Each structure stands twice: as C-alpha cells, then as structure tokens.
Amino acid sequence: MRHVAIRSDEPESKPLTEPVLWILTSLASAPRHGYALLGDIENLSGGRVRLSTGTLYGALRRLLEEQWIERFVQADTSRDKQAYRLTPEGRRQLELEVERMKQLTRAASARLRTKEA
Amino acid sequence: MNSIRAYRTLLRLFPGDYRAVFEAEMLDAFSRAAEERRKLGRFAVGCFVGSELAGLALNAPLEWIAKATASDSVRARSLPDLRRMRPAGVARSVWFRDAAPSDSAAPDEVADAQRRVALCIQLMEYAIANHDFQGARYYSNEDLKARASLRELKAKYGIAE
Numbered sequence: 001m002r003h004v005a006i007r008s009d010e011p012e013s014k015p016l017t018e019p020v021l022w023i024l025t026s027l028a029s030a031p032r033h034g035y036a037l038l039g040d041i042e043n044l045s046g047g048r049v050r051l052s053t054g055t056l057y058g059a060l061r062r063l064l065e066e067q068w069i070e071r072f073v074q075a076d077t078s079r080d081k082q083a084y085r086l087t088p089e090g091r092r093q094l095e096l097e098v099e100r101m102k103q104l105t106r107a108a109s110a111r112l113r114t115k116e117a
Numbered sequence: 118m119n120s121i122r123a124y125r126t127l128l129r130l131f132p133g134d135y136r137a138v139f140e141a142e143m144l145d146a147f148s149r150a151a152e153e154r155r156k157l158g159r160f161a162v163g164c165f166v167g168s169e170l171a172g173l174a175l176n177a178p179l180e181w182i183a184k185a186t187a188s189d190s191v192r193a194r195s196l197p198d199l200r201r202m203r204p205a206g207v208a209r210s211v212w213f214r215d216a217a218p219s220d221s222a223a224p225d226e227v228a229d230a231q232r233r234v235a236l237c238i239q240l241m242e243y244a245i246a247n248h249d250f251q252g253a254r255y256y257s258n259e260d261l262k263a264r265a266s267l268r269e270l271k272a273k274y275g276i277a278e
Contacts, residue, residue: 035146052172053146057139058179064195065187073255082142082252 016097019051019059024086024094027069031085034060060084068093120166121148127170130177132184134196137239196243227274230267237263 016024026032026040034056042050051059063069068090074083086094124147128140147169154165184192237260244252270276 034142035149038146038150050168052169052176053143053150054169054172054176056146057143058176061135061139061180061183061195065191067194071252072249073252 015100016093017059018049019055020063021094021097022049022051023056023059023063024068024090024097027084027086028091028094031072031074031083033074033081033083037084063090066090120151120162123166123170124173127173127177130173131180134184134192135180137236138196138243141233141236193246227267227270227276230263230270233263234260234267 022041022045023037026037026044032040034053038051038053038056060069063084064071066089067087069084070087071082071084074081121144125144128136128143131140150169151162151165154161237256241253241256241260244250244256
C-alpha cells in the first residue's frame with residue numbers, strides 16, 4: 001500500500017473558482033457593494049467576465065461563510081449600503097492563489113521553451 | 118417593470134435566510150444593471166434579463182443544496198437563522214405584527230412595504246447576533262421608515278392596522 005504524507009506547512013487551499021478569484025481581486029484594492037463589484041469585475045477582465053447577480057451573491061455567501069470577506073455598512077453620500085471587504089484571511093488566500101498561478105505559468109513557460117528548443 | 122417582477126418571482130425560489138440577507142441587494146444590483154443596459158438598446162436588455170433569470174433558476178437549487186449540506190454554525194457566519202432570531206420573551210405575533218402577510222388582496226405596494234419591514238427586522242436581528250451594532254442601528258432606522266411608509270400606504274388604501 002502506498003502511503004502519502006501531507007506536509008503540515010503546505011497551504012491547505014484549493015484552486016479558487018474564477019468568480020471567487022475575480023471577487024477577491026476586486027476587493028483587494030477597496031471595499032465595494034454588489035453592483036460596484038459587477039462593474040469592476042467586468043472592467044478588470046476587459047469585458048470578458050460578466051457575473052450574473054445569482055452567481056455573484058452565491059459566491060459572496062460562500063466567501064462570508066469562509067470568512068474571507070465581511071459585510072459592513074458603507075456610508076455613502078446618497079444612501080447607506082451594505083458593502084464587502086477582504087478579511088486578512090481573504091487577502092492571504094488571494095496571495096496564495098496568485099503564488100500558485102505564478103508557479104503554474106513559470107512551469108508552463110519552461111515546458112514551452114523546452115519544446116521550442 | 119415586468120423584468121423586475123419576473124426577477125422578484127424567481128428570487129422566491131431561494132431559501133428564506135438567503136433572501137433575508139441578499140434579496141434587496143440583488144434587486145438593487147439587477148435594476149441598476151438593467152437600467153445601464155437600456156442605453157444599449159432592447160436587444161442588450163433582453164440578453165441581460167434572459168441571462169440573469171437563467172442564472173437565478175440555476176443558482177436557486179444550488180443554494181438549497183448548500184443549505185441542506187452546510188452545518189448550522191458555518192451557515193450562521195453568512196446568513197441568519199430565522200428560527201432563532203426573535204428575542205426571548207417577545208411573542209411572534211407582536212414581533213412580526215406589521216411584517217405578517219396580509220390576508221386581503223392588498224395592492225403590490227402594500228405587500229412590498231410589508232416585505233421591507235420584515236427584511237429590516239431580519240437584518241437587524243442578524244446584525245445584533247453578529248455584534249454589528251452600527252449595522253443594527255442602521256436597520257433599526259430603516260425599520261422605522263419602512264413602518265411609517267407601511268402606515269401611510271394602509272391609510273391610503275383604507276386597510277385596517
């Protein structure tokens with residue numbers, strides 16, 4: 001039988017889904033409410049990603065459960081709104097994901113170069 | 118507007134605790150995004166509304182599955198448990214006096230106002246449960262406004278308190 005040891009110092013995170021990654025990225029710079037998130041994600045992705053409200057709020061609900069984001073009342077000039085911001089854990093998860101993606105692109109680039117050479 | 122009515126109808130497919138927290142925000146985001154698409158023409162609005170309604174129909178069963186499979190303690194981080202939020206010693210009939218659905222065929226405006234009151238109460242309870250007292254104060258003020266608006270509407274349509 002093959003035994004697999006899990007290293008305790010390894011990050012326990014799984015790859016994030018695309019909506020979750022976009023939401024965390026959008027919230028990394030500033031807190032936003034739901035509608036602002038939709039617009040910012042569309043801008044960030046150059047119009048490629050348009051989340052539906054159902055997908056957005058489903059993902060927000062999961063992120064609240066994971067405690068990667070938190071809700072707070074944002075004082076606005078016109079009216080107060082519930083907004084969302086990253087928690088330290090959310091920021092850490094985003095950093096881990098960015099590191100994972102960097103590693104992946106480095107590996108893929110290296111393999112492509114080997115193939116070309 | 119018909120699209121908002123259709124959206125609101127589909128939102129009823131979601132679990133109650135989910136709606137208590139997100140319904141108003143989702144409606145707001147949808148109506149503002151639809152308004153923005155309106156500048157791009159009817160086709161753009163049609164595509165947007167279609168994808169939004171399809172998204173709701175797809176996500177509602179997923180939310181029920183999430184509700185059925187998540188433990189109460191984990192779910193309580195994001196959504197209030199509506200069965201447990203009424204303060205001790207306050208009768209349900211008193212607490213939800215204005216929020217209870219009316220038996221009569223009240224106009225949509227009145228039903229909307231009643232839902233708004235119910236939503237404010239639920240959000241206020243949720244905020245208190247999570248020690249978010251700034252949020253609780255905000256929803257308490259919103260609740261007062263919603264109740265005043267409901268009283269005005271009831272007077273306008275001659276509905277007894």
